[in-house]
Amino acid sequence: MNQKIELNTNPKALELELVRSWLIEERNHFNEGFYCNWGIIEKAFNNKEFITLNHANYPIGFAVYSKSELYVEIDILEVKRNFRRKGIGQQFILKLESYFKSKGHVAFKLFCSPKESQGFWEKNGFVKFPRRGYTESDLTYFKPLVEIEKPTDSTNLTNKLELWNAEPYEIKNNAPQWTWKIDMTLNKLLKPIIHPCNNNWNLRWTKNASIVREHKVKYFNKNTKPIHCGPFLIIYELFE
Template identity: 35%
Template sequence: MRTSINPTKQNISEIENWLTQEWNDKNEGFFTNLEMIPKAFEENRISILNENDKAIAFALFRIYDEMSVIDIAEIEPIHRGRGIARKFILDTLDILKSRGVIVVKLFCSPEKSEGFWMKCGFNRFEVPNNSQINMYKTLIDVLNPTNDFLDSKLDKLKLWDCEPHLTDRNQPKWIWELKYKNDNKTLIKPIICPAHYDWQIELDSKSKIITDKVKYFPFDIFDSGTFIIINSIENIKH
C-alpha cells in the first residue's frame, strides 16, 4: 500500500467506477464532481492510495505558490474503517510540502468529515459571508501571535478581524512580535494566518506606523482572500 502522485489511466478509471457505484447504491460521494478527476489527472494535481495496484483513495488539490487547496478527498467505501485514510492524507500533505506548500486549506464536505480533518491536524477558521466549515493546516513551524510583549523594542504586526472603520471599537485579534534574520527583513519564522483582504493590518516599527487594509498593505504579503502568508518585511525595512 503506497501513496502516489503518478496514477495511471487505469487508476483513474477505478476511481470513477467506485464513485459511480457509491452514488448508485447510496446516493453519496463525489460522483457529481466526476468531471474534475480527468482534468486533475492531466494537470498532475491528484494523489492516490494504491493497494495491490488498485486505487482505493484519492485527493484532488490545487497549488497557489505556497498555499494549496484540497478540493476532494475520498476513500473507497469498502476500505473505510481500516485506519488508512489519515495516513493517506498525511502522505499527501508531505507531497505538497515537497512542492513548496506551507499551508493547506479546505472546506468540509460532508460536514460530518470535520472530525476526521481535525485528527489530521486541521483547524477550523471563519470566513466572512461563508457558512461552510473551513479548515486549514500549516506544514511548517510558524510565528505564533502573542499577548505578552516581552520586548517592547521589537517591531509588531497587528491584525484585526474587521474592516478599518470598525477598529475603533475592537482591539487587534492577533499581534506578532517580529524577529528578523541577519538581513533585517526576512522573518525567522513566517506568519501564516486566516485573514480577509478587507481586514485592517498594522505594522508598528521603531521608525513608523503603517496601517491599511490587507489588500493595500505595502509589503510582500501573499493574500488569497482568506489567508495571508508573510515571509519578510522587505519593502518596509528598506
C-alpha cells in the same frame, strides 16, 4: 496491511477507471461517495490535478485539488469504503502534506463536505477559517504545511504584528483579533506568519514599542513583496 501505501502523483487512465468502479459501487450499494462529482474528477485527471493513494498498485483513495503559487485547495478527498477506520485517511493527509510542501506550498485550504467529515479534518490539524466578510462557508478550513508563528494572547510585546478583522476606519479603539510576536534576523522572520484574512483588514507592525507601519493588508507592503496570497496573510519578511 503488509504492503506499502504510496502516493501516486501521476495516475494513469487505468487507475482513474478503477476509482470510477468503486465510486459507482458506493453509490449503488450505499448511496454515498463522490460519483455525483465524476465530471469534476475526470476534469481534474485531465488537468493533472488528481492524485491517488495506492496499495499494491491499486488505488484505495484519491484527491482532487487545485493550486496557486503558495497554497493548495483540496476539492475532494476520499478513501475507499473498506479501507476506512484504519488510519489510512491520516496517512493520506500526511503524504499529501509532504508532497506539496516539497513543491513549495505552505498551506492547505478546503471546504468540508460532507459536513460529517468535519471531525476527520479537525483531528488531522485543520482549523476553521475566521469570518472574512465574504460569502464563504462556515465549513472552510485550513492547515499550514510549515512551522508557523502562532498568535499569542500576550499584551505587553514591544515587537509584534497585529491584525484586526475590520478595515482601518472601523477599528477605533478596538483590540486586534490576532497578535504575533515578531522575532527576526536580517528582516527575515524566524517563523513565518500564515493566517486567513480579508485583504481590506487592518494590519499594524510595531517595533521597539513604536508603530512602523499600519495599513490594509493589501497595501501594507506595497513597495516590497506582497504579503498576501488569495485568502491568506503570508509573511516571511518585513522591511521598514
